Amino acid sequence: MIKQDLINNGYSEEYFAAEIPERKKELAEALMNVVKESEEPW
Secondary structure, eight states, X not given: OHHHHXXXXXXXXXXXXXXXXXXXXXXXXXXXXXXXXXXXXX
């Protein structure tokens, strides 16, 4: 998913090596926020 997103945004494959770890970090943070929000009482 991350690679396809980068391709869709016009990034070259050379750029992937640097960008994919950052995107993975952002995805992990977003998922953790979803988990935290789901645990909050109404």
